[in-house]
Amino acid sequence: MRRWGLAVLGLALGASAWASGLSQRFCDGDASRLSTADQDRLLRFAAVVREELGRSSAPVALIGRAGLNLARWGVRYSHAGLALSSHPDAPWTVRQLYYACGEGRPRVFDQGVAGFVFGTNDAERGFVSLLFIDGEAGERLQAQALDREQALRVLHPRYSANAHPFSTQFQNCNQWVAELMALAWGPLDPLEPPREAAQRWLQASGFQPQAVSAGSRAWLWVARAFVPWIHFSDHPKTDWAQAQVRTTLPADVAAWVQQRQPETPRVELCHTRTQVVVRRDGPPLSEACEAQDGDRVVPL
Template sequence: MKRLRALALGCWLAFAAAGAAQASSGGFCDRTHDLSAAEQDRLLRFAAVLREELGGSADSVTLVSRSGLDLSRFHIRYSHAALAWRSEQGVWAARQLYYSCDERRPRIYDQGLAGFAMGTDDPALGYLSIVKLPPQAVLALRPALLDSSRALHLLGAQYSANAYAYGLRYQNCNQWLVEMLAAGWGDLADGADLRERAQAWLRTADYAPQPVEVGSRFLMLASHFVPLLHLDDHPDADRAALRLQISLPSTLEEFVRARFPQSERVEVCHDDKQIVIHRGWTPVADGCVPADGDRVVSLSD
Protein backbone atom coordinates (compact mmCIF):
# COMPACT_ATOMS: atom_id res chain seq x y z
CA MET A 1 0.00 0.00 0.00
CA LYS A 2 1.34 3.44 -0.93
CA ARG A 3 0.56 6.68 0.85
CA LEU A 4 0.81 9.68 -1.44
CA ARG A 5 2.14 12.75 0.34
CA ALA A 6 -0.21 15.14 -1.48
CA LEU A 7 -2.47 15.19 1.58
CA ALA A 8 0.34 15.21 4.07
CA LEU A 9 2.78 17.90 3.08
CA GLY A 10 2.02 19.05 6.56
CA CYS A 11 1.90 22.58 7.77
CA TRP A 12 5.53 22.71 8.68
CA LEU A 13 6.85 20.79 5.70
CA ALA A 14 10.53 21.40 5.29
CA PHE A 15 12.35 23.22 8.05
CA ALA A 16 13.27 19.88 9.59
CA ALA A 17 13.18 17.77 6.47
CA ALA A 18 16.15 19.16 4.56
CA GLY A 19 13.74 21.13 2.43
CA ALA A 20 16.47 23.25 0.90
CA ALA A 21 17.75 20.15 -0.82
CA GLN A 22 14.47 19.86 -2.71
CA ALA A 23 14.30 22.43 -5.47
CA SER A 24 10.54 22.27 -5.93
CA SER A 25 7.33 21.29 -4.19
CA GLY A 26 7.20 18.32 -6.53
CA GLY A 27 10.05 16.77 -4.59
CA PHE A 28 7.65 16.38 -1.68
CA CYS A 29 4.53 15.63 -3.67
CA ASP A 30 6.18 12.75 -5.49
CA ARG A 31 7.39 11.03 -2.34
CA THR A 32 5.61 7.80 -1.47
CA HIS A 33 6.12 5.14 1.14
CA ASP A 34 5.39 1.47 0.56
CA LEU A 35 3.74 0.09 3.67
CA SER A 36 4.36 -3.50 4.59
CA ALA A 37 1.45 -5.69 5.68
CA ALA A 38 2.57 -5.33 9.30
CA GLU A 39 2.73 -1.52 9.01
CA GLN A 40 -0.72 -1.41 7.43
CA ASP A 41 -2.16 -3.53 10.22
CA ARG A 42 -0.49 -1.39 12.90
CA LEU A 43 -1.79 1.88 11.47
CA LEU A 44 -5.29 0.53 10.92
CA ARG A 45 -5.42 -0.61 14.55
CA PHE A 46 -4.12 2.82 15.55
CA ALA A 47 -6.94 4.43 13.54
CA ALA A 48 -9.44 2.10 15.21
CA VAL A 49 -8.46 3.51 18.62
CA LEU A 50 -9.05 7.04 17.29
CA ARG A 51 -12.47 5.97 16.02
CA GLU A 52 -13.23 4.33 19.37
CA GLU A 53 -12.30 7.49 21.30
CA LEU A 54 -14.48 9.68 19.10
CA GLY A 55 -17.32 7.17 19.02
CA GLY A 56 -17.48 7.12 22.81
CA SER A 57 -17.98 10.87 22.93
CA ALA A 58 -21.26 12.77 22.84
CA ASP A 59 -19.54 15.59 20.96
CA SER A 60 -20.04 16.05 17.22
CA VAL A 61 -16.95 18.22 16.60
CA THR A 62 -13.47 17.50 17.99
CA LEU A 63 -10.01 18.95 17.44
CA VAL A 64 -7.60 16.26 16.25
CA SER A 65 -3.87 16.57 15.51
CA ARG A 66 -1.29 14.13 14.22
CA SER A 67 2.45 13.86 14.04
CA GLY A 68 3.90 14.09 10.55
CA LEU A 69 7.44 14.96 9.60
CA ASP A 70 9.97 14.62 12.41
CA LEU A 71 10.17 18.12 13.92
CA SER A 72 11.67 17.05 17.24
CA ARG A 73 14.65 19.36 16.70
CA PHE A 74 12.18 22.21 17.21
CA HIS A 75 10.48 20.42 20.13
CA ILE A 76 7.36 20.06 17.98
CA ARG A 77 5.44 16.77 18.11
CA TYR A 78 2.34 17.69 16.09
CA SER A 79 2.38 19.42 12.73
CA HIS A 80 -1.12 18.98 11.29
CA ALA A 81 -4.56 19.60 12.81
CA ALA A 82 -8.12 19.08 11.60
CA LEU A 83 -11.65 19.38 12.93
CA ALA A 84 -13.25 15.95 13.12
CA TRP A 85 -17.03 16.08 12.75
CA ARG A 86 -19.74 13.47 12.94
CA SER A 87 -22.51 13.29 10.36
CA GLU A 88 -26.14 12.61 11.19
CA GLN A 89 -25.46 9.02 10.09
CA GLY A 90 -22.74 8.73 12.74
CA VAL A 91 -19.80 8.78 10.32
CA TRP A 92 -16.73 10.77 11.37
CA ALA A 93 -14.51 12.73 8.96
CA ALA A 94 -11.59 15.11 9.46
CA ARG A 95 -12.17 18.48 7.75
CA GLN A 96 -8.88 20.17 6.96
CA LEU A 97 -6.84 22.29 4.59
CA TYR A 98 -4.38 20.36 2.46
CA TYR A 99 -2.12 21.31 -0.40
CA SER A 100 -3.13 19.63 -3.66
CA CYS A 101 0.04 18.77 -5.53
CA ASP A 102 -1.79 18.08 -8.79
CA GLU A 103 -3.57 21.43 -8.75
CA ARG A 104 -0.76 23.30 -6.99
CA ARG A 105 -3.13 25.05 -4.63
CA PRO A 106 -4.72 24.56 -1.19
CA ARG A 107 -8.06 22.82 -0.87
CA ILE A 108 -10.56 21.92 1.86
CA TYR A 109 -10.94 18.18 2.25
CA ASP A 110 -13.00 15.76 4.35
CA GLN A 111 -10.81 12.74 5.08
CA GLY A 112 -11.76 9.48 6.76
CA LEU A 113 -10.29 8.82 10.18
CA ALA A 114 -8.15 5.94 8.91
CA GLY A 115 -6.58 8.15 6.25
CA PHE A 116 -5.97 10.92 8.77
CA ALA A 117 -4.31 8.58 11.27
CA MET A 118 -2.17 7.01 8.56
CA GLY A 119 -0.84 10.38 7.38
CA THR A 120 2.20 10.19 9.64
CA ASP A 121 5.65 10.13 8.05
CA ASP A 122 6.90 7.31 10.29
CA PRO A 123 4.79 4.12 10.36
CA ALA A 124 6.90 2.80 13.25
CA LEU A 125 6.10 5.64 15.68
CA GLY A 126 3.10 7.95 15.55
CA TYR A 127 1.08 10.28 17.77
CA LEU A 128 -2.47 11.59 17.75
CA SER A 129 -3.95 14.26 20.00
CA ILE A 130 -7.70 14.57 20.58
CA VAL A 131 -9.28 17.59 22.27
CA LYS A 132 -12.93 17.02 23.11
CA LEU A 133 -14.87 20.28 23.17
CA PRO A 134 -17.66 21.12 25.64
CA PRO A 135 -21.23 21.40 24.26
CA GLN A 136 -21.28 25.20 24.11
CA ALA A 137 -18.12 25.23 22.00
CA VAL A 138 -19.53 22.65 19.58
CA LEU A 139 -22.88 24.43 19.35
CA ALA A 140 -21.21 27.64 18.17
CA LEU A 141 -18.60 25.99 15.93
CA ARG A 142 -20.48 23.29 14.04
CA PRO A 143 -22.70 25.59 11.88
CA ALA A 144 -19.65 27.51 10.65
CA LEU A 145 -17.61 24.35 10.04
CA LEU A 146 -20.34 22.78 7.91
CA ASP A 147 -21.10 26.00 6.02
CA SER A 148 -19.27 25.40 2.73
CA SER A 149 -19.35 29.07 1.78
CA ARG A 150 -17.70 30.21 5.00
CA ALA A 151 -15.18 27.35 4.86
CA LEU A 152 -14.15 28.42 1.36
CA HIS A 153 -14.09 32.14 2.14
CA LEU A 154 -11.61 31.29 4.90
CA LEU A 155 -9.39 29.45 2.41
CA GLY A 156 -6.39 31.53 1.40
CA ALA A 157 -5.30 31.53 -2.23
CA GLN A 158 -1.60 30.93 -1.48
CA TYR A 159 -0.22 28.16 0.71
CA SER A 160 2.87 28.57 2.85
CA ALA A 161 3.99 25.87 5.26
CA ASN A 162 5.37 28.47 7.67
CA ALA A 163 2.72 31.17 7.17
CA TYR A 164 2.79 34.11 9.58
CA ALA A 165 0.05 33.45 12.12
CA TYR A 166 -1.45 36.95 11.85
CA GLY A 167 -1.01 37.40 8.10
CA LEU A 168 -3.39 37.21 5.15
CA ARG A 169 -0.84 36.84 2.34
CA TYR A 170 -0.39 33.09 2.88
CA GLN A 171 -2.05 30.36 4.92
CA ASN A 172 -1.22 26.92 6.28
CA CYS A 173 -3.59 24.20 7.46
CA ASN A 174 -3.52 25.14 11.14
CA GLN A 175 -4.13 28.79 10.30
CA TRP A 176 -7.26 27.89 8.34
CA LEU A 177 -8.45 25.87 11.32
CA VAL A 178 -7.97 28.62 13.90
CA GLU A 179 -9.69 31.09 11.58
CA MET A 180 -12.58 28.62 11.42
CA LEU A 181 -12.69 28.62 15.22
CA ALA A 182 -12.92 32.41 15.04
CA ALA A 183 -15.76 32.28 12.51
CA GLY A 184 -17.73 29.92 14.73
CA TRP A 185 -16.99 31.24 18.20
CA GLY A 186 -17.10 34.85 17.03
CA ASP A 187 -20.39 34.24 15.17
CA LEU A 188 -18.91 35.90 12.09
CA ALA A 189 -21.17 36.28 9.08
CA ASP A 190 -20.13 34.99 5.68
CA GLY A 191 -18.43 37.36 3.26
CA ALA A 192 -15.41 37.88 1.05
CA ASP A 193 -13.55 39.59 3.92
CA LEU A 194 -14.16 36.74 6.37
CA ARG A 195 -10.45 35.93 6.80
CA GLU A 196 -9.67 39.52 7.73
CA ARG A 197 -12.50 39.62 10.28
CA ALA A 198 -11.47 36.23 11.68
CA GLN A 199 -7.92 37.48 12.21
CA ALA A 200 -9.24 40.61 13.93
CA TRP A 201 -11.38 38.47 16.24
CA LEU A 202 -8.42 36.23 17.11
CA ARG A 203 -6.39 39.26 18.18
CA THR A 204 -9.18 40.43 20.48
CA ALA A 205 -9.48 36.87 21.83
CA ASP A 206 -5.77 36.88 22.78
CA TYR A 207 -4.73 34.20 20.31
CA ALA A 208 -0.94 34.24 20.69
CA PRO A 209 1.15 31.54 19.00
CA GLN A 210 4.35 30.70 20.83
CA PRO A 211 7.25 31.72 18.55
CA VAL A 212 9.17 28.84 16.99
CA GLU A 213 12.91 29.13 17.59
CA VAL A 214 14.41 28.37 14.18
CA GLY A 215 17.95 28.62 15.51
CA SER A 216 19.72 28.62 12.15
CA ARG A 217 20.07 31.15 9.36
CA PHE A 218 20.67 28.26 6.97
CA LEU A 219 17.16 26.98 7.65
CA MET A 220 15.80 30.49 7.15
CA LEU A 221 17.41 30.45 3.70
CA ALA A 222 15.27 27.43 2.77
CA SER A 223 12.53 29.83 1.69
CA HIS A 224 14.70 30.83 -1.28
CA PHE A 225 14.77 27.24 -2.57
CA VAL A 226 11.46 25.67 -1.52
CA PRO A 227 8.34 27.23 -3.11
CA LEU A 228 6.08 26.27 -0.20
CA LEU A 229 8.18 28.16 2.36
CA HIS A 230 8.08 31.96 2.63
CA LEU A 231 9.48 34.65 4.88
CA ASP A 232 8.16 37.81 3.23
CA ASP A 233 5.01 37.75 5.37
CA HIS A 234 6.91 37.64 8.69
CA PRO A 235 7.88 40.86 10.51
CA ASP A 236 11.49 41.96 10.08
CA ALA A 237 12.11 41.72 13.83
CA ASP A 238 10.97 38.08 13.91
CA ARG A 239 13.19 37.16 10.98
CA ALA A 240 16.19 38.87 12.54
CA ALA A 241 15.60 37.05 15.83
CA LEU A 242 15.10 33.68 14.05
CA ARG A 243 11.76 33.38 15.85
CA LEU A 244 8.69 32.81 13.67
CA GLN A 245 5.09 33.05 14.82
CA ILE A 246 3.32 30.13 13.15
CA SER A 247 0.02 28.45 13.94
CA LEU A 248 0.72 24.92 15.17
CA PRO A 249 -1.54 22.29 16.77
CA SER A 250 -0.04 22.94 20.21
CA THR A 251 -1.01 26.62 19.93
CA LEU A 252 -4.54 25.69 18.87
CA GLU A 253 -4.88 23.36 21.84
CA GLU A 254 -3.67 26.03 24.26
CA PHE A 255 -6.15 28.50 22.79
CA VAL A 256 -9.03 26.02 23.08
CA ARG A 257 -8.12 25.13 26.66
CA ALA A 258 -7.89 28.78 27.72
CA ARG A 259 -11.25 29.60 26.15
CA PHE A 260 -13.02 26.41 27.26
CA PRO A 261 -11.30 24.98 30.36
CA GLN A 262 -13.79 22.08 30.40
CA SER A 263 -12.18 20.67 27.25
CA GLU A 264 -10.64 17.23 27.65
CA ARG A 265 -7.50 15.93 25.97
CA VAL A 266 -6.53 12.39 25.01
CA GLU A 267 -3.21 11.48 23.44
CA VAL A 268 -2.80 8.22 21.53
CA CYS A 269 0.53 6.91 20.30
CA HIS A 270 2.03 3.73 18.92
CA ASP A 271 5.39 2.12 18.37
CA ASP A 272 5.96 -1.29 16.79
CA LYS A 273 4.80 -3.16 19.90
CA GLN A 274 1.90 -1.28 21.49
CA ILE A 275 -0.65 1.52 21.43
CA VAL A 276 -0.79 3.83 24.44
CA ILE A 277 -3.86 5.90 25.41
CA HIS A 278 -2.91 8.77 27.72
CA ARG A 279 -5.54 11.11 29.20
CA GLY A 280 -4.95 14.65 30.41
CA TRP A 281 -3.06 17.77 29.37
CA THR A 282 0.40 16.48 30.23
CA PRO A 283 2.14 14.97 27.18
CA VAL A 284 2.77 11.27 26.81
CA ALA A 285 6.47 10.47 27.14
CA ASP A 286 8.68 10.59 24.05
CA GLY A 287 8.98 7.23 22.38
CA CYS A 288 5.39 6.33 23.33
CA VAL A 289 6.37 5.13 26.80
CA PRO A 290 3.29 4.52 28.99
CA ALA A 291 2.94 6.10 32.43
CA ASP A 292 0.97 4.89 35.43
CA GLY A 293 -2.72 4.97 34.61
CA ASP A 294 -2.27 4.83 30.83
CA ARG A 295 -4.15 2.19 28.87
CA VAL A 296 -1.91 -0.06 26.78
CA VAL A 297 -3.07 -2.12 23.79
CA SER A 298 -0.63 -4.79 22.64
CA LEU A 299 0.11 -5.02 18.93
CA SER A 300 1.54 -8.50 19.25
CA ASP A 301 -1.87 -10.16 19.62
Protein backbone atom coordinates in the same frame (compact mmCIF):
# COMPACT_ATOMS: atom_id res chain seq x y z
CA MET B 1 38.16 31.90 9.83
CA ARG B 2 38.47 29.17 7.20
CA ARG B 3 37.10 26.57 9.63
CA TRP B 4 34.17 28.86 10.42
CA GLY B 5 33.43 29.17 6.70
CA LEU B 6 33.55 25.40 6.26
CA ALA B 7 31.21 24.98 9.21
CA VAL B 8 28.71 27.40 7.67
CA LEU B 9 29.00 25.60 4.33
CA GLY B 10 28.40 22.27 6.02
CA LEU B 11 25.37 23.62 7.84
CA ALA B 12 23.99 25.06 4.62
CA LEU B 13 24.52 21.79 2.74
CA GLY B 14 22.88 19.85 5.54
CA ALA B 15 19.97 22.26 5.59
CA SER B 16 19.68 21.98 1.81
CA ALA B 17 19.47 18.19 1.97
CA TRP B 18 16.92 18.42 4.78
CA ALA B 19 14.80 20.94 2.87
CA SER B 20 14.87 18.86 -0.30
CA GLY B 21 13.85 15.74 1.59
CA LEU B 22 11.16 17.62 3.50
CA SER B 23 9.67 18.97 0.28
CA GLN B 24 9.59 15.50 -1.28
CA ARG B 25 8.03 13.87 1.79
CA PHE B 26 5.43 16.62 2.05
CA CYS B 27 4.20 16.10 -1.50
CA ASP B 28 4.78 12.37 -1.89
CA GLY B 29 3.28 11.22 1.41
CA ASP B 30 1.05 8.52 -0.06
CA ALA B 31 0.40 5.08 1.36
CA SER B 32 2.41 3.36 -1.39
CA ARG B 33 5.62 4.19 0.47
CA LEU B 34 4.47 2.01 3.38
CA SER B 35 5.05 -1.70 3.74
CA THR B 36 2.15 -4.07 4.34
CA ALA B 37 3.20 -4.33 7.99
CA ASP B 38 3.30 -0.54 8.30
CA GLN B 39 -0.17 -0.19 6.81
CA ASP B 40 -1.57 -2.87 9.10
CA ARG B 41 -0.05 -1.13 12.14
CA LEU B 42 -1.47 2.25 11.16
CA LEU B 43 -4.91 0.78 10.49
CA ARG B 44 -4.90 -0.77 13.96
CA PHE B 45 -3.80 2.54 15.45
CA ALA B 46 -6.56 4.37 13.55
CA ALA B 47 -9.11 1.92 14.96
CA VAL B 48 -8.07 2.88 18.50
CA VAL B 49 -8.31 6.58 17.58
CA ARG B 50 -11.83 6.03 16.21
CA GLU B 51 -12.75 4.15 19.37
CA GLU B 52 -11.63 7.10 21.50
CA LEU B 53 -13.63 9.49 19.32
CA GLY B 54 -16.68 7.27 19.65
CA ARG B 55 -16.46 7.38 23.45
CA SER B 56 -17.21 11.11 23.41
CA SER B 57 -20.59 12.80 23.14
CA ALA B 58 -18.97 16.01 21.89
CA PRO B 59 -20.00 17.05 18.37
CA VAL B 60 -16.47 17.91 17.23
CA ALA B 61 -12.86 17.21 18.11
CA LEU B 62 -9.78 19.17 17.19
CA ILE B 63 -7.54 16.38 15.90
CA GLY B 64 -3.81 16.77 15.38
CA ARG B 65 -1.18 14.41 14.05
CA ALA B 66 2.58 14.24 14.06
CA GLY B 67 3.01 14.44 10.30
CA LEU B 68 6.30 15.98 9.23
CA ASN B 69 9.19 15.34 11.61
CA LEU B 70 9.76 18.72 13.28
CA ALA B 71 11.24 17.34 16.49
CA ARG B 72 14.52 19.22 16.03
CA TRP B 73 12.52 22.42 16.66
CA GLY B 74 10.57 21.03 19.59
CA VAL B 75 7.36 20.59 17.58
CA ARG B 76 5.41 17.33 17.79
CA TYR B 77 2.15 18.06 15.97
CA SER B 78 2.28 19.63 12.52
CA HIS B 79 -1.22 19.22 11.09
CA ALA B 80 -4.72 19.67 12.52
CA GLY B 81 -8.28 19.26 11.32
CA LEU B 82 -11.78 18.95 12.71
CA ALA B 83 -13.24 15.49 13.34
CA LEU B 84 -17.01 15.88 12.96
CA SER B 85 -19.35 13.46 14.70
CA SER B 86 -22.26 14.17 12.32
CA HIS B 87 -20.37 14.25 9.04
CA PRO B 88 -22.64 12.81 6.31
CA ASP B 89 -19.89 10.56 4.91
CA ALA B 90 -19.15 8.79 8.20
CA PRO B 91 -19.02 9.74 11.88
CA TRP B 92 -15.80 11.52 12.81
CA THR B 93 -14.70 12.23 9.26
CA VAL B 94 -11.96 14.87 9.37
CA ARG B 95 -12.47 18.14 7.52
CA GLN B 96 -9.20 19.93 6.93
CA LEU B 97 -7.23 22.19 4.66
CA TYR B 98 -5.08 20.09 2.35
CA TYR B 99 -2.38 21.37 0.02
CA ALA B 100 -2.70 19.64 -3.36
CA CYS B 101 0.91 19.58 -4.54
CA GLY B 102 0.05 18.55 -8.09
CA GLU B 103 -2.33 21.48 -8.46
CA GLY B 104 -0.20 23.86 -6.42
CA ARG B 105 -3.13 25.09 -4.35
CA PRO B 106 -5.00 24.33 -1.11
CA ARG B 107 -8.36 22.62 -0.87
CA VAL B 108 -10.89 21.86 1.85
CA PHE B 109 -10.67 18.09 2.05
CA ASP B 110 -12.62 15.40 3.92
CA GLN B 111 -10.82 12.27 5.06
CA GLY B 112 -11.55 9.28 7.25
CA VAL B 113 -9.59 8.74 10.44
CA ALA B 114 -7.43 6.04 8.83
CA GLY B 115 -6.47 8.34 5.96
CA PHE B 116 -5.66 11.10 8.43
CA VAL B 117 -3.42 8.78 10.45
CA PHE B 118 -1.67 7.59 7.27
CA GLY B 119 -0.32 11.12 6.82
CA THR B 120 2.39 10.41 9.38
CA ASN B 121 6.08 10.68 8.58
CA ASP B 122 7.00 7.72 10.82
CA ALA B 123 5.02 4.50 10.50
CA GLU B 124 6.79 2.91 13.48
CA ARG B 125 6.05 5.63 16.03
CA GLY B 126 3.25 8.15 15.70
CA PHE B 127 1.16 10.55 17.75
CA VAL B 128 -2.41 11.85 17.57
CA SER B 129 -4.07 14.40 19.84
CA LEU B 130 -7.81 14.86 20.39
CA LEU B 131 -9.45 17.87 22.00
CA PHE B 132 -13.20 17.40 22.41
CA ILE B 133 -15.22 20.61 22.03
CA ASP B 134 -18.63 20.14 23.62
CA GLY B 135 -21.73 22.20 24.28
CA GLU B 136 -22.88 25.19 22.26
CA ALA B 137 -19.32 25.95 21.12
CA GLY B 138 -19.00 22.47 19.66
CA GLU B 139 -22.41 22.57 17.99
CA ARG B 140 -21.71 25.93 16.40
CA LEU B 141 -18.29 24.83 15.20
CA GLN B 142 -19.59 21.61 13.68
CA ALA B 143 -22.41 23.47 11.90
CA GLN B 144 -19.91 25.99 10.53
CA ALA B 145 -17.50 23.29 9.38
CA LEU B 146 -20.19 21.18 7.71
CA ASP B 147 -21.46 24.18 5.74
CA ARG B 148 -19.00 23.98 2.86
CA GLU B 149 -19.79 27.49 1.67
CA GLN B 150 -18.91 28.85 5.10
CA ALA B 151 -15.79 26.68 5.31
CA LEU B 152 -14.62 28.13 1.99
CA ARG B 153 -15.13 31.73 3.17
CA VAL B 154 -11.83 31.59 5.04
CA LEU B 155 -9.92 29.46 2.52
CA HIS B 156 -7.09 31.44 0.94
CA PRO B 157 -5.73 30.46 -2.50
CA ARG B 158 -2.09 31.04 -1.52
CA TYR B 159 -0.65 28.40 0.79
CA SER B 160 2.43 28.68 2.97
CA ALA B 161 3.35 26.04 5.54
CA ASN B 162 4.74 28.76 7.81
CA ALA B 163 2.08 31.41 7.15
CA HIS B 164 2.10 34.19 9.73
CA PRO B 165 -0.99 34.00 11.99
CA PHE B 166 -1.93 37.65 11.54
CA SER B 167 -1.30 38.20 7.86
CA THR B 168 -3.75 37.47 5.05
CA GLN B 169 -1.01 37.06 2.43
CA PHE B 170 -0.83 33.27 2.92
CA GLN B 171 -2.52 30.56 4.97
CA ASN B 172 -1.60 27.16 6.38
CA CYS B 173 -3.83 24.25 7.38
CA ASN B 174 -3.88 25.05 11.09
CA GLN B 175 -4.63 28.72 10.53
CA TRP B 176 -7.65 27.73 8.44
CA VAL B 177 -8.96 25.76 11.45
CA ALA B 178 -8.44 28.74 13.76
CA GLU B 179 -10.15 31.14 11.37
CA LEU B 180 -13.07 28.75 10.94
CA MET B 181 -13.41 28.71 14.73
CA ALA B 182 -13.52 32.51 14.64
CA LEU B 183 -16.38 32.38 12.12
CA ALA B 184 -18.25 30.01 14.43
CA TRP B 185 -17.64 31.75 17.74
CA GLY B 186 -16.82 35.38 17.22
CA PRO B 187 -18.97 38.41 16.54
CA LEU B 188 -17.24 39.42 13.30
CA ASP B 189 -17.77 42.62 11.36
CA PRO B 190 -19.83 41.59 8.29
CA LEU B 191 -18.43 44.52 6.32
CA GLU B 192 -14.83 43.36 6.79
CA PRO B 193 -13.27 40.63 4.60
CA PRO B 194 -13.77 37.28 6.41
CA ARG B 195 -10.11 36.43 7.00
CA GLU B 196 -9.25 39.91 8.25
CA ALA B 197 -12.26 39.90 10.57
CA ALA B 198 -11.41 36.41 11.82
CA GLN B 199 -7.80 37.31 12.55
CA ARG B 200 -8.80 40.51 14.31
CA TRP B 201 -11.18 38.59 16.56
CA LEU B 202 -8.66 35.80 17.20
CA GLN B 203 -6.03 38.29 18.30
CA ALA B 204 -8.50 40.13 20.53
CA SER B 205 -9.59 36.84 22.13
CA GLY B 206 -6.08 35.84 23.17
CA PHE B 207 -4.97 33.67 20.26
CA GLN B 208 -1.20 34.08 20.24
CA PRO B 209 0.88 31.40 18.47
CA GLN B 210 4.33 30.97 19.94
CA ALA B 211 7.52 31.62 18.00
CA VAL B 212 9.58 28.58 17.03
CA SER B 213 13.34 28.99 17.00
CA ALA B 214 15.03 27.74 13.83
CA GLY B 215 18.39 27.73 15.60
CA SER B 216 20.16 29.36 12.67
CA ARG B 217 19.18 31.60 9.80
CA ALA B 218 20.86 29.07 7.49
CA TRP B 219 17.79 26.86 7.90
CA LEU B 220 15.55 29.76 6.94
CA TRP B 221 17.65 30.71 3.91
CA VAL B 222 17.71 27.18 2.55
CA ALA B 223 14.05 26.50 3.30
CA ARG B 224 13.09 29.63 1.40
CA ALA B 225 15.30 28.64 -1.52
CA PHE B 226 14.39 24.96 -1.83
CA VAL B 227 10.88 24.45 -0.44
CA PRO B 228 8.22 26.03 -2.68
CA TRP B 229 5.55 26.11 0.02
CA ILE B 230 7.61 28.05 2.57
CA HIS B 231 7.56 31.86 2.42
CA PHE B 232 8.80 34.69 4.62
CA SER B 233 7.45 37.83 2.97
CA ASP B 234 4.57 37.87 5.47
CA HIS B 235 6.89 37.70 8.50
CA PRO B 236 8.40 40.66 10.36
CA LYS B 237 12.10 41.27 9.82
CA THR B 238 12.68 41.06 13.56
CA ASP B 239 11.69 37.38 13.55
CA TRP B 240 14.02 36.71 10.61
CA ALA B 241 16.87 38.47 12.42
CA GLN B 242 16.28 36.26 15.47
CA ALA B 243 16.05 33.08 13.34
CA GLN B 244 12.54 32.36 14.53
CA VAL B 245 9.23 31.64 12.85
CA ARG B 246 5.80 32.49 14.18
CA THR B 247 3.12 30.36 12.55
CA THR B 248 -0.03 28.53 13.62
CA LEU B 249 0.58 24.99 14.86
CA PRO B 250 -1.92 22.47 16.29
CA ALA B 251 -0.56 23.11 19.79
CA ASP B 252 -1.33 26.83 19.44
CA VAL B 253 -4.94 26.18 18.47
CA ALA B 254 -5.36 23.60 21.26
CA ALA B 255 -3.85 25.92 23.88
CA TRP B 256 -6.19 28.73 22.85
CA VAL B 257 -9.27 26.47 22.98
CA GLN B 258 -8.26 25.23 26.44
CA GLN B 259 -7.68 28.81 27.55
CA ARG B 260 -11.26 29.62 26.56
CA GLN B 261 -12.68 26.35 27.92
CA PRO B 262 -10.33 24.98 30.61
CA GLU B 263 -12.43 21.84 31.18
CA THR B 264 -12.15 20.69 27.56
CA PRO B 265 -11.28 16.94 27.60
CA ARG B 266 -8.01 16.02 25.93
CA VAL B 267 -6.78 12.62 24.79
CA GLU B 268 -3.33 11.87 23.41
CA LEU B 269 -2.46 8.61 21.67
CA CYS B 270 0.81 7.19 20.42
CA HIS B 271 1.93 3.93 18.90
CA THR B 272 5.13 1.97 18.55
CA ARG B 273 5.65 -1.23 16.58
CA THR B 274 4.06 -3.24 19.38
CA GLN B 275 1.51 -1.14 21.26
CA VAL B 276 -0.77 1.89 21.46
CA VAL B 277 -0.76 4.13 24.54
CA VAL B 278 -3.84 6.23 25.31
CA ARG B 279 -3.61 9.04 27.87
CA ARG B 280 -6.57 11.12 28.99
CA ASP B 281 -6.02 14.61 30.44
CA GLY B 282 -2.51 13.89 31.63
CA PRO B 283 0.96 15.24 30.86
CA PRO B 284 2.22 14.94 27.28
CA LEU B 285 3.28 11.49 26.17
CA SER B 286 7.01 10.85 26.03
CA GLU B 287 8.83 10.68 22.71
CA ALA B 288 9.45 7.00 23.42
CA CYS B 289 5.68 6.41 23.74
CA GLU B 290 6.02 4.84 27.17
CA ALA B 291 2.95 4.16 29.31
CA GLN B 292 2.48 5.50 32.82
CA ASP B 293 0.08 4.49 35.57
CA GLY B 294 -3.48 5.17 34.45
CA ASP B 295 -2.75 4.97 30.72
CA ARG B 296 -4.62 2.55 28.52
CA VAL B 297 -2.33 0.19 26.60
CA VAL B 298 -3.52 -1.69 23.51
CA PRO B 299 -1.21 -4.36 22.04
CA LEU B 300 -0.64 -4.24 18.28
